[in-house]
Amino acid sequence: MDPVGALALRMGDNALILGHRVSEWCGHAPVLEEDIALANIALDLIGQAQLWLGLAGEVDGRSADELAFLRDTWDFRCLLLVEQPNGDFGRTVMRQFLFDAWHVEMLRGMCGSSEPRVSEIAQKAVREVEYHLERSSAQVIALGDGTEESHARMQAALEWLWPWAGEALAADPVDVALAEAGIAPAVEDLRPGWEATLRAVLGEATLTIPESDFAHRGGKDGKRHSEALGHLLTQMQWLQRAYPGAEW
Template structure:
């Protein structure tokens, strides 16, 4: 871990965007309908843009001359700070949508709070990002409502996806020393405030979608400190293949 909690924080925000963008981008040309194919590609593009802002800031703070690209393509799995949720595999469309919704519903209040950060750079990145993410949330919320409250088959698939992914949501709202250090400075919100908002939002959204979040599940932790599920290794291997095969390659 970096001694500077702000670097860790920027890496976490940036890696969430990067890994989710890589996953979502993989649907390009494969989504079940063309509108959703285009929507996912646009979401991926926004997230890549946000990745550049966060990782660019992390690299500047670190002061070793590493660019956002260097951080994306030249770190190994254990150095990634994304949450476990975003690295869960695409498997099928229902899971990809549920993963997106569970993340967007956290990302939006988080960025909204960060627009008031005492750290001016964090505030401006959040201000830029939150507008894009409001469109992501609108879409994912709409889709999980329609599919959850849809046909018996679509309902069953969405419920199964929720059962599988819910255990990865706790990590986003469990503070550690990095979160506490930023919250103490007013640079980031208290995660308990985000959790309260998330819980209330989920209660109404899931009810409307006729879905039920599993109770008494063990909430998995680790992504924020670099302890990932095995899924991330495969993803990073694919994402970084070009740089590993041809080190230093440029477009």
């Protein structure tokens, strides 16, 4: 596959699937302000998904909507982390933080992409994602260094999510080809910034980073998604599956 298309599909699927997951909180968040904030973050991500999937579609001749609603599990290229269920509020916040910390490094690196269409989307998205990281960091600190209950939930969330977090930082052949072409930053160049953010924020949150470096693989190459993605797609895609081409 064309490397620009492959990158756009990965970025677009991450934004789409996490945007959908976060939108599941709409009407259910613990307080009104959180409900609005989560809906706004979901909206940013779904907007970014439109840009990335629009680019992926330019490359392979399908529309962003067709890519979002008419592919099945094995054709998605999102990280395993973003498809994981919301769990409690703490797990949702921790998932967002672990993703934002990687996302911001990736987008900053892509602002200097050799491919102008990638660079311009990255320049647009990075400002929104810096704001997401600012917010998810503040929440991880407030809840981690909060009550005994919130601390325990945040530590449990970190431990539960940890095996899903490493995939983003493990290069595969597509990542290597993109870095060699100067289209995206090398994965190993993202690690120092990602780790520095984690150490600073999780340290201030009084949370302990798990020692294991085990990471599940199979999301970004589509070889082995977790069970959760199929369930998510049944919700996200049912309307276009039941009424193909429906519009309003």
